[in-house]
Amino acid sequence: MRHVLQIQQESVHPGDRLLLVDDWIERGSQASGAQELIETCGGVLAGITVMVDQLAEERRGNLPPITRLVTGFDLPVS
Secondary structure, X not given: OOOOOOOOHHHOOOOOEEEEEEEEEXXXXXXXXXXXXXXXXXXXXXXXXXXXXXXXXXXXXXXXXXXEEEEHHHOOOO
């Protein structure tokens, strides 16, 4: 499955600091895409807030700080 991310360019102004809110972060692809769109408009992705964080440590260096409720390891195994 392929996702297409879009942004309403008129809503982001140079210097705006934005917070990305999502339910789950696993690979960071959508967060990276959102960051690129925001920066193209002159804004800054200041942080990311998610319900569940399963992002690999090696991907974190490319993204702003992530605040989470739980990690994937905190979830019960079904």
